[in-house]
Amino acid sequence: MALPEIKPVNDQWQPGDPYTPVRTPCRFKNPLSKYRVWRNEAKCIQCGKCVEVCPYGVHAKAGKYVRKPKSYLCLGPACEKNAFYCVANCPAQALTVRLNPVYPTLGDYRWSGDLLLSTWWQAEFGTLPYSDLEYRTGASGGGFDKLRFLFPPRHKDLKLTHDDISLELELNRRGDGRPQIKLSVPWYSAGMSFGSISINAMLSRLRSAVRFNTMMSTGEGGFPDELIPYQDFVITQVATGLFGVREDTIQRVRMVEFKYAQGAKPGLGGHLLGDKVTPAVARMRESVPGSALFSPFPFHSVYSVEDHKKHLDWIKEINPRALVSVKVSTPTDVDMVAVGSYYAGAHVVQLDGSYGGTGAAPDIAKKNIAMPIEFAIPKVHQFLKQEGIREHVTLIASGGIRTAFDIAKAIALGADGVQVGTGEMVALECLRCYQCESGRGCVRGIATTDPELVEMMTVEWGEKRVSNLYHSWAWQLKEILRRLGMRSIRELVGRTDTLVHLDYYNLPVDDDLRRGA
Amino acid sequence: MPAKYHIHVHPISRRFPAPGKSTILDWGEGCLRCTHCVKETCPYLAFRQRDFDQxxxxxxxxxxxxxxxxxxxxxxxxxxxxAANPQYRTLGDDYWKPEIILSTYSQAETGKIPVSGAGYGGPFAGPGFDSIWTDMSEIVRPTRDGIHGREYISTAIDLGRKPLFLIFNEQKDLAFTPPPLVEIPLPVLLAEPPLGAAPDKVRQSTVQAARQLSTLAVIPRENLGSDFDQADGRLVPSYVCETLNLDDPLLAGVPLVEIGDHESVLEKIESLKRRYPALITMIKVPADGRCEARLAELAGAGAEVIHLAADQHAMGYGDAGHLHLKDLIRTCHLRLVADNLRDTVTLLASGGIAMAEHVAKAIICGVDGVIVDLPILLALECRLCRECQNGGSCPVQMEKLNVRRGAQRLMNLMGAWNNQLLEVLGAMGIREVRRLRGEVGRAMFVDDLQQEIFAPLFAQPVKDGGRREGE
Incomplete structure (x- = not known):
C-alpha cells in the first residue's frame, strides 16, 4: 500500500524515514537534575577555567561573565576522578557538586526520579544519558522492574548492524482481505482524549507518530479537525460514552479502537470533570460546556460476545478498509476475553494493564482492580497459542509501559507490540504530580484545555521532544535485538528465555546498553 | 428493595496542617526582585495562601x-x-505508612474518594493485603447501570446466627423462633481504638458516628460510664468473660455484646441468652495458632458472631505471629466451609484494617465484615506518634476535639470507604457485599500469579549461566 499523503511539515521527509534528533531543551528556566553544581558568586573570579575544562557544557560564558551552571548536564561527584573535574580545577574554590536536594522528591515507585530525568534527557537529546541515570526500570520492585535481559556472550553476532534490524509491526494477521498496516516501530500512541490533553499535546504525539510511521489513538473525545491532515495515522476510539463518534470519523481512519475498559479504572466509567469541559471540548463531544461528562461502564449495547461481534461488524460495514482493535482490561479471565474478541472479528487485541493510564481514576481502582500487564501478556499469549490462533491476531500490550526496555520485555513475554502514553507525557515534561484532573488541569500545560495553560507548549517543541524519545527507543530496541542476534522484532515475540526474573535468578546480570558492546 | 443507603458527608476542615511529602524551601538572599516573581505566578496561589500555624x-x-x-x-x-520533608517519614510506622495517614486525613476532611491522574505510582505488590488484586468484568449483565447513578448495590450485612433451613409446622407457620439478627448497612463496625489521647472525646465521636451511620460501636464495658445512653441500639459493650455480670443494666438495652474468648465462654453465653434471648453475642477470638480449631469449635457449639482479632499490623498473635490476617481469615473461613458451618455464623475481623481496599479484601478472604479502630484516630488527625502512651502531650490536641465535628469526620471517612467499596463491587459486577464473601475466584493473589505464570517461564536454570556481557 502506498504511503498516504500528508501535509508537508516544513522540511521534506516521508513517514518512517530515518530521523535525526534535534536538541530540544526543557521549557522552563531551570531543568531539574540529579546533581547540582553551586557556584559561590562571592568567591568566583570569572576566570572561565570551568568553562574551559568541562567537556559537557555545564559551564558557559556570556560575554565576560560565567553563566549559571547547567547542573543537569553534570556527571555529579563521580566526575572527581576526571582530570577535567571543575571543582578541583577552580582556582578560587568557588564550585561545589552535590546531590540536588530536589532529586529525592522527584518521581514515585514506578517512575523513579532517575526514570523521569533519563526520559527527559532522551527527549532533549534523542540519546541515552551519559551520567549514571537509570533509564531501563523504575523502583516498583516487581514485574518489569524485576525482569532483566540476559545477553549472550558478545562474539555471537557482531556483524549485525542496526541497518539489518527491522522493528516493523504488521497489524492485520487475519488474512480477511482488509488492508495491511505496517508500522515501522512496534509501538503506537495510546488513547488520550482531546479534553484530557491539549490539542498541542495531541498534535505533538501525532506528528511524531507520522515521522516514525506509526499511529496515535484519539481516545474517547472525538476527532478534532486539526488531526485531519494526518488522518491516516489516527486510530479513532469508539468507547462507552460514544463521545464524538460519527460515521465520518470512523470512515476517515485506517483503524478503529473499540474500548471496553481501561487499565487504570477497569470496570468503571470515565469521568471528565466540568472544569475541563471547555466550549471547544463540549463542541467536540456534543455536550454542554462546564458540565462534567461521564463515560459509563459497560457498553449498554454489548452484553454478550454476540453483541460484541455485531458492533465490530457495524464498524467494518461503515468503513470497509478499517482494521478493528479491541481494548480490554485484565481480569482473571483475560485469556478468554482475548479469544472471544478474536472470534468476534478483531484484528488487534489490546490488553490494558492495571498500573498504567493517564487520566483521573480512583486510587483504589488504580492500585487494586485487575492484574498488572506483566502477568496478562504471557497468560494471553500462551492461551492464544493453545487455541491455535496466535498467528492470526495481533496482541498489543499497554498500561505501565514506560521505557524501551519495557517495550522489549513486553514483546519477549508474548506481545507483538505495545501502546505508550505516560512515557510521551513525560517527554513533554510531565513530572507526575497526579493533578491532571483537578481544576483547569495540568499546570505544566500538557493535560489541559485551559487556553492560557495550553500556550505553555508549542507543537513544534512537543513534536521534537516526542520524536527524540522515539528515536532513542528505536535505537535501544535495535541494540537489544543486535545483542540477542535477532534481525527482526518478530523474532523476540514470546522469547522469555532471553529474560531472567530476579526472584529466580541470583547471579549478577547487567543489561545496560551503555556498557559492553 | 430497601431504601438506598446514603452517608451524608460534609467537609470538616482539619485543625492542624498536615506535613507534606516534600516541602518548599525558599530564601531571599540574592533575589533579583523580578516583576513576575514565581511566587506570584504560582498556579495554586500557594505562596499567597501560606501562613504560619501558631x-x-x-x-x-x-x-x-x-x-x-x-x-x-x-x-x-x-x-x-x-526538599524531602523529614517530618513526613516519621508519621506512623512501617504498616501505618505516611501515605495511608495522609489519605485518611483527606478522606475524613472531604468525604470524597481519593482520585488522581497519571496512573499508579506505587510498588508492584507487597505483603499482606497488597498481594491481592480484585477482579473486574468486561461485560456485565444488562441491569447494571454504570458506576454513576447506578442500580442499587447493597453493602448491608447481617450479624447473628443464621439457620441453614426453615422448619414449618402443619399450619404452615414457622415451627421455631429464628435467632435474632442485626442488619448494618455497611460491613464496617467501629471500635474504640486501643490507644490515643483524650479517649473520652474519641469514644463519644465514635458512638455518635456509629449512630448516624446505623452501624455499631464496640466499646469496652468499663469505659461506658453513666454519660452513655443505657438503651443505645448502636452500642456493643465489650466484656472480659469473667467480669460479665448478668445483672448489668446495659444488657437489657443493647443489641449485641462482645465477650472475650475464655474456656467457659459458652456457658456464660448460655446463661446470658437464657436471660436476654434477643441479645446477640459476639466472641472475640485472638488470631493465634489455634484460632482455626477454636472457631470451628465455637461455631459448632452455636456461636452467633465471632470476631477474629489480629494485631495492629494485621499479623497474628503468638505462634501465628508470622501469619497475616488475610491468610488466617482464609484458613478459618475454609475450615468453617469444610465443617458445613460457614453459613450459620457471622465472622468479623479486626486489626490493621487501614484502608477501604482492606475491607473488600478481608471480605474476599472470607469474613462478613470488619471492625476498625486505628483509622478512627487517624480521621481525628492523630499522627500515630504514640506519645500519649508515654504520657506525652498530644500534638493534635485531641482533648480539644469538638465531638460533633469529630463524628462528622468519621462519617466522611466511612462515606469515602463505602464509595470505594462500591467501586470495587461495581467493577466486578457484584451487587451485594454479602456475595463478595469468600469469593477468592474474583481476586488474584500475587503468589498464585507468580507461581502460575512466571515460575514455569523463569524458575528453571538458564543456559548461559548468567555470564554478563563484557566480563
Whole structure:
C-alpha cells in the first residue's frame, strides 16, 4: 500500500524515514537534575577555567561573565576522578557538586526520579544519558522492574548492524482481505482524549507518530479537525460514552479502537470533570460546556460476545478498509476475553494493564482492580497459542509501559507490540504530580484545555521532544535485538528465555546498553 | 428493595496542617526582585495562601502546594527548592505508612474518594493485603447501570446466627423462633481504638458516628460510664468473660455484646441468652495458632458472631505471629466451609484494617465484615506518634476535639470507604457485599500469579549461566 499523503511539515521527509534528533531543551528556566553544581558568586573570579575544562557544557560564558551552571548536564561527584573535574580545577574554590536536594522528591515507585530525568534527557537529546541515570526500570520492585535481559556472550553476532534490524509491526494477521498496516516501530500512541490533553499535546504525539510511521489513538473525545491532515495515522476510539463518534470519523481512519475498559479504572466509567469541559471540548463531544461528562461502564449495547461481534461488524460495514482493535482490561479471565474478541472479528487485541493510564481514576481502582500487564501478556499469549490462533491476531500490550526496555520485555513475554502514553507525557515534561484532573488541569500545560495553560507548549517543541524519545527507543530496541542476534522484532515475540526474573535468578546480570558492546 | 443507603458527608476542615511529602524551601538572599516573581505566578496561589500555624509552629505552604515545580524551575536564581520533608517519614510506622495517614486525613476532611491522574505510582505488590488484586468484568449483565447513578448495590450485612433451613409446622407457620439478627448497612463496625489521647472525646465521636451511620460501636464495658445512653441500639459493650455480670443494666438495652474468648465462654453465653434471648453475642477470638480449631469449635457449639482479632499490623498473635490476617481469615473461613458451618455464623475481623481496599479484601478472604479502630484516630488527625502512651502531650490536641465535628469526620471517612467499596463491587459486577464473601475466584493473589505464570517461564536454570556481557 502506498504511503498516504500528508501535509508537508516544513522540511521534506516521508513517514518512517530515518530521523535525526534535534536538541530540544526543557521549557522552563531551570531543568531539574540529579546533581547540582553551586557556584559561590562571592568567591568566583570569572576566570572561565570551568568553562574551559568541562567537556559537557555545564559551564558557559556570556560575554565576560560565567553563566549559571547547567547542573543537569553534570556527571555529579563521580566526575572527581576526571582530570577535567571543575571543582578541583577552580582556582578560587568557588564550585561545589552535590546531590540536588530536589532529586529525592522527584518521581514515585514506578517512575523513579532517575526514570523521569533519563526520559527527559532522551527527549532533549534523542540519546541515552551519559551520567549514571537509570533509564531501563523504575523502583516498583516487581514485574518489569524485576525482569532483566540476559545477553549472550558478545562474539555471537557482531556483524549485525542496526541497518539489518527491522522493528516493523504488521497489524492485520487475519488474512480477511482488509488492508495491511505496517508500522515501522512496534509501538503506537495510546488513547488520550482531546479534553484530557491539549490539542498541542495531541498534535505533538501525532506528528511524531507520522515521522516514525506509526499511529496515535484519539481516545474517547472525538476527532478534532486539526488531526485531519494526518488522518491516516489516527486510530479513532469508539468507547462507552460514544463521545464524538460519527460515521465520518470512523470512515476517515485506517483503524478503529473499540474500548471496553481501561487499565487504570477497569470496570468503571470515565469521568471528565466540568472544569475541563471547555466550549471547544463540549463542541467536540456534543455536550454542554462546564458540565462534567461521564463515560459509563459497560457498553449498554454489548452484553454478550454476540453483541460484541455485531458492533465490530457495524464498524467494518461503515468503513470497509478499517482494521478493528479491541481494548480490554485484565481480569482473571483475560485469556478468554482475548479469544472471544478474536472470534468476534478483531484484528488487534489490546490488553490494558492495571498500573498504567493517564487520566483521573480512583486510587483504589488504580492500585487494586485487575492484574498488572506483566502477568496478562504471557497468560494471553500462551492461551492464544493453545487455541491455535496466535498467528492470526495481533496482541498489543499497554498500561505501565514506560521505557524501551519495557517495550522489549513486553514483546519477549508474548506481545507483538505495545501502546505508550505516560512515557510521551513525560517527554513533554510531565513530572507526575497526579493533578491532571483537578481544576483547569495540568499546570505544566500538557493535560489541559485551559487556553492560557495550553500556550505553555508549542507543537513544534512537543513534536521534537516526542520524536527524540522515539528515536532513542528505536535505537535501544535495535541494540537489544543486535545483542540477542535477532534481525527482526518478530523474532523476540514470546522469547522469555532471553529474560531472567530476579526472584529466580541470583547471579549478577547487567543489561545496560551503555556498557559492553 | 430497601431504601438506598446514603452517608451524608460534609467537609470538616482539619485543625492542624498536615506535613507534606516534600516541602518548599525558599530564601531571599540574592533575589533579583523580578516583576513576575514565581511566587506570584504560582498556579495554586500557594505562596499567597501560606501562613504560619501558631499551634504546630509550622509553615502551612505544604497544604497548598501541589508539586508542579513551576517555582523551582522558574526562579532565575534557583532560590526556591523542594526538599524531602523529614517530618513526613516519621508519621506512623512501617504498616501505618505516611501515605495511608495522609489519605485518611483527606478522606475524613472531604468525604470524597481519593482520585488522581497519571496512573499508579506505587510498588508492584507487597505483603499482606497488597498481594491481592480484585477482579473486574468486561461485560456485565444488562441491569447494571454504570458506576454513576447506578442500580442499587447493597453493602448491608447481617450479624447473628443464621439457620441453614426453615422448619414449618402443619399450619404452615414457622415451627421455631429464628435467632435474632442485626442488619448494618455497611460491613464496617467501629471500635474504640486501643490507644490515643483524650479517649473520652474519641469514644463519644465514635458512638455518635456509629449512630448516624446505623452501624455499631464496640466499646469496652468499663469505659461506658453513666454519660452513655443505657438503651443505645448502636452500642456493643465489650466484656472480659469473667467480669460479665448478668445483672448489668446495659444488657437489657443493647443489641449485641462482645465477650472475650475464655474456656467457659459458652456457658456464660448460655446463661446470658437464657436471660436476654434477643441479645446477640459476639466472641472475640485472638488470631493465634489455634484460632482455626477454636472457631470451628465455637461455631459448632452455636456461636452467633465471632470476631477474629489480629494485631495492629494485621499479623497474628503468638505462634501465628508470622501469619497475616488475610491468610488466617482464609484458613478459618475454609475450615468453617469444610465443617458445613460457614453459613450459620457471622465472622468479623479486626486489626490493621487501614484502608477501604482492606475491607473488600478481608471480605474476599472470607469474613462478613470488619471492625476498625486505628483509622478512627487517624480521621481525628492523630499522627500515630504514640506519645500519649508515654504520657506525652498530644500534638493534635485531641482533648480539644469538638465531638460533633469529630463524628462528622468519621462519617466522611466511612462515606469515602463505602464509595470505594462500591467501586470495587461495581467493577466486578457484584451487587451485594454479602456475595463478595469468600469469593477468592474474583481476586488474584500475587503468589498464585507468580507461581502460575512466571515460575514455569523463569524458575528453571538458564543456559548461559548468567555470564554478563563484557566480563
Amino acid at each position: 499551634t504546630s509552629l509550622t509553615d502551612t505552604i505544604d497544604n497548598f502546594c501541589k508539586n508542579c515545580y513551576r517555582c523551582v524551575q522558574g526562579c532565575p536564581r534557583e532560590l526556591v527548592v523542594k
